[in-house]
């Protein structure tokens with residue numbers, strides 16, 4: 001029986017473990033901080049649970065537009081909603097811990113051994129050494145190793161988190177009161193999601209964005225729509241602003257920008273990107289190549305430069321998502337254990353920014369079309385003309401389709417709107433299976449529905465010969 005050791009129990013590691021066990025291997029997962037990884041314990045799951053509450057707050061704030069008012073027990077109008085952040089965060093942490101223990105239970109029920117400890121590859125690659133919490137060590141012999149150790153928040157010497165008012169995204173769940181004024185530094189996906197969540201929860205929010213618009217890596221039209229909505233709702237977005245230092249004096253946090261300006265608030269979240277957990281793993285000694293950012297270099301079937309050693313997930317960089325981590329881990333195990341392998345195609349990855357509105361994307365981007373990297377037709381259809389959107393009071397958002405000229409094969413798409421994360425699926429299916437705009441256009445959609453706009457966009461891309 002082939003023996004596989006997986007170092008890291010996040011989505012990259014635990015999904016691989018399940019596949020390897022299914023394919024007949026004897027599997028050990030060595031995990032340091034809790035099965036489920038950062039995805040479940042500190043990043044993806046807690047942030048999306050917090051956002052679920054913040055979305056509800058935002059919907060309730062908009063209820064008046066749809067004819068709903070609130071009144072108190074005496075029948076007097078009540079207008080003020082507030083979030084009890086202590087309760088919200090208790091729910092967030094409980095849900096994350098429960099999910100971690102569900103996953104661990106699933107692994108152990110399948111006969112996968114979980115070792116709590118920090119793993120590293122021995123100079124002899126056939127062995128992983130786990131440093132155990134009691135100070136002891138365990139050497140685990142194996143035929144293949146998967147490294148899936150993830151990444152952690154990037155911090156700077158000039159902006160040291162104190163866990164109370166200057167926070168990484170992992171530390172925000174210990175807040176028991178809503179910050180009066182939250183300053184979010186960094187306007188990538190993490191920064192924008194937190195800025196939007198705290199705004200919806202009722203905090204004053206300033207977002208320090210180093211570029212001229214938020215979400216520099218996303219579709220420019222989508223980022224512009226989101227930025228307009230956030231500013232309309234009162235967020236102070238400081239564009240082209242780089243944080244130099246963050247300091248705290250009592251209850252006041254000061255963010256100093258490189259141009260000398262200063263912003264003061266009650267709290268600050270640092271969302272400056274991630275660095276890979278690739279130190280102290282014995283990688284260099286095992287002949288495993290890293291790139292200049294410290295990420296493990298892998299090929300499309302998750303092989304590293306060392307025979308028998310695979311890597312998956314955030315420690316390899318690229319598209320840093322739970323879904324891609326899980327897929328890379330599964331691919332590694334299928335490859336090693338001789339099952340049919342379909343190499344990872346990043347053009348088929350659907351991703352979502354969980355803001356209000358959400359931004360979901362798949363495939364080639366408008367930027368790639370505009371730069372000439374890919375030749376395509378693009379069409380953007382705003383949701384404000386959609387009957388369901390009108391009924392629901394949705395005025396911001398659009399569907400964008402990107403298709404090959406001539407054949408009409410769909411190669412990309414963007415949806416901006418409520419639950420865009422769900423609406424992107426048919427477009428993802430089209431991209432991965434090569435459907436044409438005409439096939440989408442000729443598929444029934446429910447009337448009235450937001451997805452009617454996807455079909456309508458496809459109809460508008462039809463070429464009459």
Ligand SMILES: Cc1cc2nc3c(=O)[nH]c(=O)nc-3n(C[C@H](O)[C@H](O)[C@H](O)COP(=O)(O)OP(=O)(O)OC[C@H]3O[C@@H](n4cnc5c(N)ncnc54)[C@H](O)[C@@H]3O)c2cc1C
Nearest residue numbers: 008010011012032033037038039119150313314320321322
């Ligand atoms: C705030 C935030 C929100 C996010 N939201 C989403 C989202 O909504 N959707 C999405 O798809 N992605 C999201 N992501 C990205 C997603 O969380 C990551 O891509 C995902 O966690 C990567 O999984 P992984 O298995 O590579 O690593 P991780 O989840 O980081 O797991 C790695 C595990 O390895 C362990 N480990 C590290 N070193 C060792 C060692 N030496 N020995 C043993 N164990 C070790 C760690 O303790 C951890 O348990 C978000 C990221 C952030 C920061």
Ligand SMILES: NC(=O)c1ccc[n+]([C@@H]2O[C@H](COP(=O)([O-])OP(=O)(O)OC[C@H]3O[C@@H](n4cnc5c(N)ncnc54)[C@H](O)[C@@H]3O)[C@@H](O)[C@H]2O)c1
Nearest residue numbers: 186187188189190191210242243271272273320352353354
């Ligand atoms: N919904 C999701 O799926 C989700 C949510 C969060 C994160 N993620 C993933 O995690 C990965 C990382 O995203 P991220 O947003 O954490 O990191 P990022 O690297 O994309 O963004 C960090 C931002 O911080 C800015 N920055 C750095 N130093 C700064 C300074 N001194 N002053 C001002 N700005 C500064 C950078 O310019 C950059 O725009 C992404 O690949 C993303 O896909 C996914």
